[in-house]
Amino acid sequence: MPTGVYVCHCGLNIAGVLNMEDLKSFAEKLPDVAVARDLQFSCSDIGQEQIQKDIEEFKIDRVVVAACSPRLHEPTFRRTISKAGLNPYMLEMANIREQCSWVHMDQPAMATEKAKDLIAMAVAKAALLQPLEPESIPVSKDVLVVGGGVAGIAAALDMADAGLHVFLVERRPTIGGYMALLTDVFPTNDCSICVLGPKMSEVYNHPNITLFTYAEVLGVEGSVGNFTVSGVRRARYVDEKLCKGCINECAGVCPVEVPSEYDFGIGKRKAIYIPYPQAVPLVACIDPKACIGCARCVEACPVQAVKLDQEPQDFKLNVGAIIVATGWQPFDATRKEEYGFGRYRNVITTLQMERMLNASGPTKGEVVRPSTSEIAKSIGFLQCVGSRDATVGNLYCSRVCCMASLKNAQLVKEKYPDTDITIYYIDIRACGEGYEEFYVRAQKLGINFVRARVSRIEEVEGEIFLIFEDTQTGELKRVKHDLAVLSVGLEPDSKADVLGNLLGLSRRPDRFFEIAHPKMRPVEAHIDGVFIAGCASGPKEIPISIAQGSGAAAKAIKLLHKGVLELEPTSAYVDPEKCIKCKLCVDVCLQKAISVKSPAYVDEAACKGCGSCAAACPVDAINMRFFSDEQILAQVRAATEVKREFPLIVAFLCNWCSYGAADLAGTSRIQYPTNARNIRVMCSARVDPSFILEALRRGADGVLIAGCRIDECHYRDGNYQALQRVNVLKGVLEKIGIDPGRVKIVWCAASEGEIYAKDLRDFIGELKAMGPIGTELKGKTGTNNQRGQMP
Amino acid sequence: MKLAYYPGCVSKSTGKEMDTSTRAVCRALEIELEELDDWNCCGATHVSNDLVATGLAARNMAQTDLPIMTACSICYSNLRAAAMRLEEPETLERVNAVLDKKYSSAKIHHALDVILEALAEDDERIVVPLKELKVAPYYGCLLTRPTGQYSPEFPVVLEELIKNLQAEPVDFRLKTLCCGGPIFMPQEKAADDIAFRILKEAKKAGAEVIVTVCPLCHLMLDAKQKILEKKMGEKIEIPVLYVTQLVGIALGLGPDELGLEMNSVSPMAMMEKVYEKNSE
Amino acid sequence: MTGDEQFKQEVLRLAGAEVLTCIQCGTCSASCPTAHLMNPSIRKLIKLCLEGNKEEALHNETLWLCTSCLLCTVRCPRGIRPKAVVSALKDIAEREGLRSKDADYEQFFLKQIKDYGRIAELALTGEFLLVFPQGAVQSMQMGLELLPRGKIGWEIEKIKGRDEVKRIVEELREK
Ligand SMILES: Cc1cc2nc3c(=O)[nH]c(=O)nc-3n(C[C@H](O)[C@H](O)[C@H](O)COP(=O)(O)OP(=O)(O)OC[C@H]3O[C@@H](n4cnc5c(N)ncnc54)[C@H](O)[C@@H]3O)c2cc1C
Ligand code: SF4
Ligand code: SF4
Ligand code: SF4
Ligand code: SF4
16 A cells, blocks of 8 residues: 655745644655655645546555645545545645744744654545545435425525425425415515515426325435435315316305414404415315305305215325425414413504405404404504513514514504504514615504513403503503504414424424524525425525525425436445444434434435444444544544653644634644644544543544534534543543643634644643643553553 | 311301301212311411411421312412412521421412312202392402402403303402401591492492402491491492302202391391292 | 622522513503502513522512512513512512511511421411511401301421421522
8 A cells, every 4th residue: 555645835834834844754654655755845736637647656555645724635635645646535635834844933843743643644634544535326306395385485486486396285285385374474565475476377388297285294204315205185175276266156155164274363264274365286175174064055066076985095206305384373372371362352462463365364454352353443562472471482583573564554544544542562683675764664653662561461341451551651551542553573384393293303492493503504494305485494484485485496496307316426435244233323313314223224315424423333344435443542642652842741632623723723823732643533522532542552642632612513513422431531531540630621713723722722721731641541550550450 | 189278367257158158069069178277367468578478377387298278269369378488488487497397388278269160060960050140249359369360350260250150250359359348447437438339339330249369358248338328328238148158058068058137238138039049 | 780690699589580571561461460669660670680689679569569479470471470470489588588568568477487397377467466566467367256156276287297397488588
């Protein structure tokens, strides 16, 4: 396994501090090194050509470049050696710039010594590299969208237009979600269904969209690129192909009337019904709970579309990606008992108000007091009902309800200018383009604003009174209104629980689906190939729901448009012989990439290569194709081969944050001592306790593990898993008499070069106080503990 | 059924009728009560240090392994709140450090829920159904607080019990308003105002009797009723029964057993009406 | 005004750190049965604590108008226990020896618990009337109601575990 080593000057960036001649001759003597050179700029064309020439001439089959950070030029050099016929994974870099010459500028001698270790570590790892072939798997170009609200509709249309085939599964008999039920919509107060209706029809008519309404997903298997989805289309007892949507014929004869869920209880519908006139598909549906089986509708239907014996139909799909757009549900206002909703007739919710204001709604656009059906002359809106409220477990702001009340107040005021309207609020949240202006508009229309959270509504002889403290004047008040409107908040749709569990989606403390990164990956789930859009991941208004639908569509298109998926060959794999089926790996894998079939099996398409399972496996049955146990142990051994300084620290840095922080310390020229020998791993969770023990056993004075800040792990909670493992290990160390302080775990973000340097300085100080490894054992055993004799 | 019984300090003075009737009703319903050994005051609403209040309650609760029943809402609230706080290991540790008998856990009942559990709707022990009697269910504040047992806004247990006795609960708007009792000594006027509001409201709602679950409420509405009438210049004249007294009447227990003669506003006229209805 | 940070921290320790999250929404004050008599309102009292305004937070009638009904605590949207803030302030006032008729009443109450383990209402009333003779009219009226009905407890009952109770009151009260 002839290795070529290239020590880069990087102009004077490296050569200005380190002794290049010394490093080159050191490298030459390392095992298996066939050629070692120092290059002015290895990344330049000349440098790259030299490497390629050597591959030819010296038949080297692996390359070590000691230069800048692999985060910068690893792809470059992979390409270089690949062009010369080597497998791109036969490259290892030693970071002697960001993590050496730039941070030890005034200690050239020690820095050169450290660089030697870094090069030796890289050469030792390189000796164990295996060629890896990125596998590509064929993927389905079909996509499943769950939820036909405005977010799901936006996603479906974008993907269908781009040529993917979309299956849209909607639980209700019509698509449209809540937006289809709203009256005019903020911030421009245009008619909601007028803008949404055409999109709904487009979905229905699109050749690339298969629409399943009144349907549910019941099973999901497989992983990114190839999900197998099963589900059921419930019986609507009406033949979708025959029904003409005339509805008056059948519903006209139906004797059963029930409150309509699409009017939130203020309007009525029959047992056979169409949710609202613009429903898509415009097909009747029978509510089996309400239907008494009289079959009058069967006779009334002019085209014999009513089929009382219709059966549910199962479906099975193969899709490459899944978009979850399951939306929200209104907070149940009866839970705020002090407001008397459901008890006092003149207390309603904003959604009921939306329906009343809707010209095609149950009151044909009139805003009335339910108790008398008279036009309401005085209306109070109560904000934050079920939001920002610890007593109901919803600490979050629902974000749209301030704007919704501002809107409804304006619409009422425009229709009935004499109405006295007051909005009772804690804070008005109108943040969005044109939103504050919308607030000002409401103020100018003469709508009153009182800063108070209403404590209670009281009903006396059919009249309702709001009881509150006007917090701006400190006055306690009891004010009568004809109508009180509760601005209910948004909660995640509870009907989406099944789907969430099937997909393994995680939930935030607010119970909405969690996205992969709260800023950088707003529409991706933790699971590859699954995307989230609209209110499924938290309350949001229509424009943002649409943007997220389109965003999720773009992600799915990017993923699937080639029809094949290139897999990073860096995944975990299981040695079936060794596996004892303990399933510990299943629990740590956030990707759900490991299946419980015995023995364990890693779905390499789903694996992200964090390595936590490999660290968790008690019998080392799991290994990684890249960053393997053997490679990391080889680095540890090379780092401790010669103890060049005290204290000697072996440091494990996660690729995403802490390695980035160490690089940043370099680019910022933050100076710190040379004691650490850094080993890059994908995630701090990769650090197997055996690596730490090996380092200490071989004479390292301390081991540092650095990960992303808690809650910022790129694999969600790898750092937390690392912390738990380190804590257990510390207990073990204590038992065998080693100071547990020799193992330290720290968190830093990629932007925190200074913190990384400080943590390291602190650790060096602590280790100095402890003395060389083994000091603590001397007192106990009286023997002079030397390297190699540690437990 | 056997329960530990925590009478509370007022059982010895202003709340004697509560204690007497509670014991009588439990006897009639075959609920065996074992008075807590050497019990201490729960601190009522006058111990402002949470930890001290918790300690006082914990000492009581540590005296028994049985579920504990009390008939006083204040004691009930204090015991429940303490049991909740003692779920925190830190609080538990600190409190147990000063206790002789260590606290581990406790189940707390109010006489109200014990009776409701023991007495079904058509129970044959209800020998004097309170037919057509209009009862104002007055909960006061602490029966439902801290939250977790009954709704703190619209509790309905009392109504349920009243209906089981075949009486009619009136729609009583102020049923959970605090009676003002805890501050009646130093803040007489404030307390009097609230208590009188409650009485007036009960009258407006057409109540023939008010039922309470707390001895302090009882004191404010019953013992003080005539004083308040004089002070406010308005007659109320509604008897106020402790819930166990009301149940006792329906169970056919005598006035002595229920301590009815200890009530300030005599319930005799009301009882006569009940008996009359039953003989019809 | 620079606030008394130590005082603020003491309130937070006794009443819970969540007091910091008060949004001054007024739910507590509008729920309070005696709010119409309070000045500052229970909401403002919380603000005073957060400002470290010890002087105004301790010297007011509000503390003594609270009936401990807990409705504020039931309703506060931040999970704050405003009544616990009142209690904390009373506790601080008592420890610092601030005196008023109301504070004295609580003192007598606690002292009885400490000395006897139980409350004897008659003795308590008697003690209170010594510092607040104006209460005599009410007490007379009440006495006339209760006496003929046998509802005045004449004896002071002393429990056996008085030492234990004393320990509870004294040791748990310390920091
Ligand atoms: C009173 C009120 C007024 C508002 N007014 C405005 C306004 O004027 N302007 C504005 O911009 N925003 C407004 N909004 C916000 C707006 O309603 C939302 O932004 C919008 O509904 C979000 O769309 P969505 O697709 O994410 O969710 P939804 O509309 O909830 O759609 C989700 C769909 O998924 C379906 N679904 C759920 N679970 C499943 C499942 N398991 N399987 C299959 N299907 C499922 C549901 O049936 C539903 O059809 C208002 C909100 C309220 C409460
Ligand atoms: S948007 Fe307004 S009403 Fe809705 S929760 Fe937020 S602050 Fe409250
Ligand atoms: S390496 Fe990480 S993502 Fe891959 S199987 Fe193991 S735990 Fe799951
Ligand atoms: S209810 Fe709670 S949040 Fe609102 S003002 Fe009172 S203490 Fe503050
Ligand atoms: S506990 Fe005190 S402050 Fe709170 S509502 Fe009741 S009386 Fe008011």
